[in-house]
Amino acid sequence: MSLKFAVGVLACLAFCLPFCEAQDYVLNDRDGLGRRFDGIGGLSGGGATSRLLVNYAEPYRSQILDYLFKPNFGASLHILKVEIGGDAQTTDGTEPSHMHYENDENYFRGYEWWLMKEAKKRNPNITLVGLPWAFPGWVGHGTNWPYDFPDITAYYVVSWIIGAKQYHDLDIDYIGIWNERKFNSKYIKLLRYTLDKSGLEQVKIVASDNLWEPISTTIRLDKELSDAIEVIGAHYPGTTTIAEALLTEKPLWASEDYSTFNDDMGGGCWARILNQNYVNGKMTATISWNLIASYYEDLSFGRDGLMTAEEPWSGNYVVESPIWITGIAQSRKAFHNSDRLRYSPPLPAFNVSAQSATFHLKGSFADITSLQVWHSKFDFKTHNSVFFKQLKSLKLSNGSFALDLDVDEVYTLTTITTGQKGVHPTPPPSSPFPKKYKDDFNVRNPPFTEAPDFADQTGVFEYFINLTDSGPHVFTLRQVVTQRPVTWAADADQTISIIGDHNWQNVTVTCDVYIETAKAGGVFIAARVDQGGEAVRKAKGVFFWVYADGTYKVTNDIGLSGTRAGVWHTLSLTVKGQYASGMLNGYPLWKSAVVLQPTNGWAAIGTKTFELAQYDNFAIEAE
Numbered sequence: 001m002s003l004k005f006a007v008g009v010l011a012c013l014a015f016c017l018p019f020c021e022a023q024d025y026v027l028n029d030r031d032g033l034g035r036r037f038d039g040i041g042g043l044s045g046g047g048a049t050s051r052l053l054v055n056y057a058e059p060y061r062s063q064i065l066d067y068l069f070k071p072n073f074g075a076s077l078h079i080l081k082v083e084i085g086g087d088a089q090t091t092d093g094t095e096p097s098h099m100h101y102e103n104d105e106n107y108f109r110g111y112e113w114w115l116m117k118e119a120k121k122r123n124p125n126i127t128l129v130g131l132p133w134a135f136p137g138w139v140g141h142g143t144n145w146p147y148d149f150p151d152i153t154a155y156y157v158v159s160w161i162i163g164a165k166q167y168h169d170l171d172i173d174y175i176g177i178w179n180e181r182k183f184n185s186k187y188i189k190l191l192r193y194t195l196d197k198s199g200l201e202q203v204k205i206v207a208s209d210n211l212w213e214p215i216s217t218t219i220r221l222d223k224e225l226s227d228a229i230e231v232i233g234a235h236y237p238g239t240t241t242i243a244e245a246l247l248t249e250k251p252l253w254a255s256e257d258y259s260t261f262n263d264d265m266g267g268g269c270w271a272r273i274l275n276q277n278y279v280n281g282k283m284t285a286t287i288s289w290n291l292i293a294s295y296y297e298d299l300s301f302g303r304d305g306l307m308t309a310e311e312p313w314s315g316n317y318v319v320e321s322p323i324w325i326t327g328i329a330q331s332r333k334a335f336h337n338s339d340r341l342r343y344s345p346p347l348p349a350f351n352v353s354a355q356s357a358t359f360h361l362k363g364s365f366a367d368i369t370s371l372q373v374w375h376s377k378f379d380f381k382t383h384n385s386v387f388f389k390q391l392k393s394l395k396l397s398n399g400s401f402a403l404d405l406d407v408d409e410v411y412t413l414t415t416i417t418t419g420q421k422g423v424h425p426t427p428p429p430s431s432p433f434p435k436k437y438k439d440d441f442n443v444r445n446p447p448f449t450e451a452p453d454f455a456d457q458t459g460v461f462e463y464f465i466n467l468t469d470s471g472p473h474v475f476t477l478r479q480v481v482t483q484r485p486v487t488w489a490a491d492a493d494q495t496i497s498i499i500g501d502h503n504w505q506n507v508t509v510t511c512d513v514y515i516e517t518a519k520a521g522g523v524f525i526a527a528r529v530d531q532g533g534e535a536v537r538k539a540k541g542v543f544f545w546v547y548a549d550g551t552y553k554v555t556n557d558i559g560l561s562g563t564r565a566g567v568w569h570t571l572s573l574t575v576k577g578q579y580a581s582g583m584l585n586g587y588p589l590w591k592s593a594v595v596l597q598p599t600n601g602w603a604a605i606g607t608k609t610f611e612l613a614q615y616d617n618f619a620i621e622a623e
């Protein structure tokens with residue numbers, strides 16, 4: 001009751017605000033309660049947005065998860081949506097697929113399985129949603145399109161749902177089509193059929209994670225399609241919907257929204273979105289992109305999460321205002337940083353002023369004698385904002401109560417008496433990425449497939465164990481994507497994984513490398529890599545390449561190296577001021593290459609094409 005009640009209050013406030021300074025509001029459930037509220041969610045992925053979270057040490061990692069998922073603690077999210085990794089760049093990195101190759105299946109890659117389990121551990125009732133952004137190349141048979149062989153795509157997606165249950169005891173509640181790309185009615189029907197045939201009748205379909213149209217009109221013209229789809233999910237709807245969507249009589253979700261820098265302005269924006277999506281847009285769920293800003297901040301859309309955890313090396317994290325706003329709230333006024341919004345039209349314009357409001361509860365609400373009150377107030381001037389503070393409960397006299405509402409305030413009124421604001425001890429202070437860093441990848445039972453702090457931007461780099469090797473390279477890191485995926489963003493033609501600090505200027509990167517592809521293969525180590533994410537194709541930096549054909553390359557310098565496939569080589573790259581030099585197996589190979597641009601950036605490793613290659617004994621020394 002309380003949730004619906006809270007929403008009822010929201011509806012009234014939001015409708016009347018622009019017009020009245022002192023106003024009476026009647027809340028009556030005689031004619032029903034309005035649409036069932038499905039919840040507030042966070043999206044991990046789309047892409048690789050939780051990458052650095054898994055590398056936090058305890059107790060910090062569990063504390064962060066509490067702020068996100070633990071009921072009566074922080075955001076207490078109702079929905080966790082995750083990316084179904086497709087081996088391709090999907091905004092801030094790549095996420096590994098459960099099927100890199102046609103004959104390959106592995107349900108332990110990446111961190112989304114782990115995240116879903118951690119969420120369930122804290123809230124067994126949390127709703128789980130999966131959605132693909134990209135697909136491994138074999139799903140598209142060499143095309144950049146997943147619908148030419150819809151049975152293969154459906155099999156691939158349904159395998160992920162079955163794997164979630166079989167290996168992690170996770171029940172996926174909703175499954176999507178293809179993020180922000182065209183849908184295909186034949187595929188959606190086939191997906192429904194494949195789910196049903198696999199005993200997954202309870203898994204519901206969200207479509208199409210794009211705009212309200214053309215999915216709404218298509219549903220209305222196609223009964224079989226309509227029967228296949230449970231929810232219409234639109235992205236960045238700008239708090240509004242359209243008649244065609246309402247006429248479908250389907251639940252409407254903002255299945256991706258927010259995408260705003262998570263300072264107090266972002267919190268205000270989130271408050272407004274959460275209220276207005278329900279009130280204006282009749283949407284019953286709103287899902288934030290993203291769940292948590294756990295990726296290098298200099299990648300695309302830095303800090304667009306409900307909270308920030310981008311420093312596993314220090315343990316520092318920040319519980320930002322959107323976490324507290326996620327507690328169901330009434331927004332009096334919220335700002336919106338439109339520069340940061342991705343696809344949305346700007347939120348509708350609004351004016352607000354302080355107001356005295358009197359509420360009259362009727363129908364079954366008339367019996368309520370007291371309400372719990374939680375209060376937040378944004379303070380944009382002196383930054384003394386107060387978030388989610390419990391005030392004295394309201395005593396109702398004859399079903400009525402009054403509230404003085406100021407601008408920039410958010411109230412939650414609820415009949416629930418067990419609400420709490422959780423707190424953990426202050427985390428360690430923020431610090432930059434360590435200047436000396438080493439990884440020999442000698443992890444015998446790796447908890448995750450990725451090595452700490454490496455953020456793959458094209459391709460997938462995984463721990464590898466070579467059981468037939470008796471030398472020093474049994475445990476390595478291996479690039480495993482061998483075919484261009486069905487992409488979502490503009491992946492580079494080379495694979496690349498970045499690490500470190502984007503401010504680094506003068507740095508030495510050392511790494512043992514192993515080319516596996518004879519003749520055409522090659523690998524690189526790099527410094528001052530200036531871009532990743534959606535801009536990865538345009539990344540510049542100082543790249544030191546060696547090839548299987550016995551040559552090397554750096555900037556415009558090409559020469560003989562004697563390198564070949566199937567042999568370990570040690571590369572070392574030093575960049576200082578305007579000069580770079582490179583060593584091979586401890587001997588200078590080239591020196592004094594002039595590098596003017598870029599002046600700073602991450603360190604990186606990668607390959608020449610989509611090819612297998614290995615790395616070992618990676619080390620950085622930064623100045």
Ligand SMILES: *[C@@H]1O[C@H](CO)[C@@H](O)[C@H](O)[C@H]1NC(C)=O
Binds near residue numbers: 071123124125
């Ligand atoms: C989960 O939902 C069930 C049924 O609605 C409810 O009885 C139970 O208390 C909920 N559990 C938690 C941890 O919220």
Ligand SMILES: *[C@@H]1O[C@H](CO)[C@@H](O)[C@H](O)[C@H]1NC(C)=O
Binds near residue numbers: 018349350351
């Ligand atoms: C807000 O107020 C300004 C100034 O009075 C007015 O020009 C504008 O139209 C108002 N906007 C809305 C959405 O009411």
Ligand SMILES: *[C@@H]1O[C@H](CO)[C@@H](O)[C@H](O)[C@H]1NC(C)=O
Binds near residue numbers: 397398
């Ligand atoms: C409560 O409301 C009823 C009906 O509206 C009215 O007759 C009664 O006088 C009210 N009581 C108080 C204490 O205001």
Ligand SMILES: *[C@@H]1O[C@H](CO)[C@@H](O)[C@H](O)[C@H]1NC(C)=O
Binds near residue numbers: 466467468614
């Ligand atoms: C594993 O090690 C053996 C022995 O050194 C080597 O011949 C083989 O190529 C290695 N395999 C891979 C995939 O690196």
Ligand SMILES: *[C@@H]1O[C@H](CO)[C@@H](O)[C@H](O)[C@H]1NC(C)=O
Binds near residue numbers: 505506576577578623
């Ligand atoms: C990098 O090295 C150059 C040349 O020695 C120097 O001018 C510059 O200050 C150094 N940058 C940093 C951040 O140390």
